[in-house]
């Protein structure tokens with residue numbers, strides 16, 4: 001499995017297993033255990049997903065040493081601002097039942113179009129994450145769904161720079177400008193929804209490329225993410241798909257194929273842009 005090195009020197013396994021929309025409890029425990037069994041070493045959870053507890057149980061039960069696994073969690077938008085974020089960080093540690101978390105992220109920045117104090121709110125949340133980072137409780141900290149102006153504001157106003165920006169990134173929504181900004185600032189881009197939530201896998205254009213290499217369209221999507229130097233976070237509850245989705249090391253997309261895929265229409269875009277979306281409350285799930 002490819003590895004990346006974050007801007008603070010921490011090593012991160014190059015593909016993550018996503019747990020969003022896997023029901024918490026037995027289902028996510030089983031899926032996470034299976035993912036670890038077949039070779040995933042990087043698990044992505046969030047307070048919103050209600051999978052922190054089962055991810056924590058899987059990490060303890062799987063038989064792999066804790067320091068060979070990488071666990072990410074996130075503070076949800078109900079808990080923005082310093083005081084609430086401090087409590088949310090504690091709650092994540094408790095739910096995971098861990099004394100440290102490898103990577104902790106702000107799940108969504110405050111909305112620039114709706115919150116006049118978005119910059120101050122994001123700074124408050126960020127300072128809570130910095131607090132746990134400085135204590136060594138979070139090995140790295142970062143953001144999700146941020147545009148360059150969000151990250152610039154955090155970098156200008158705070159001490160520690162984000163190590164990661166986890167954004168929607170797939171063939172039908174390649175946020176190349178946001179990714180380029182991150183790459184130029186040594187911030188790792190994680191690609192959420194690398195398969196376009198499974199909705200793009202029947203596209204004939206992808207199928208033609210997959211057939212050329214004898215691969216699946218899902219494998220082409222994963223390979224495209226990696227060749228854009230992003231770290232895909234992929235979800236499936238099927239063991240055979242967990243295995244095949246990461247079987248992507250025996251082919252390489254050409255520059256022409258990469259550029260062609262970059263032009264695909266936004267047919268499975270979530271519709272969520274951090275400047276215009278207003279997700280409010282725990283029920284507004286991305």
Ligand SMILES: NC(=O)c1ccc[n+]([C@@H]2O[C@H](COP(=O)([O-])OP(=O)(O)OC[C@H]3O[C@@H](n4cnc5c(N)ncnc54)[C@H](OP(=O)(O)O)[C@@H]3O)[C@@H](O)[C@H]2O)c1
Nearest residue numbers: 018019020144192193194195196197198218234235236237
């Ligand atoms: N930071 C954020 O705001 C944010 C937002 C969304 C997601 N995420 C993270 O990113 C992860 C992945 O995103 P996602 O779950 O939305 O989308 P995704 O990984 O692109 O796609 C998952 C969907 O594709 C299906 N699938 C997986 N492998 C397949 C294959 N080989 N063939 C056919 N279908 C396949 C899965 O169904 P089965 O399970 O039935 O196989 C599931 O319905 C999430 O779990 C979460 O950890 C983060």
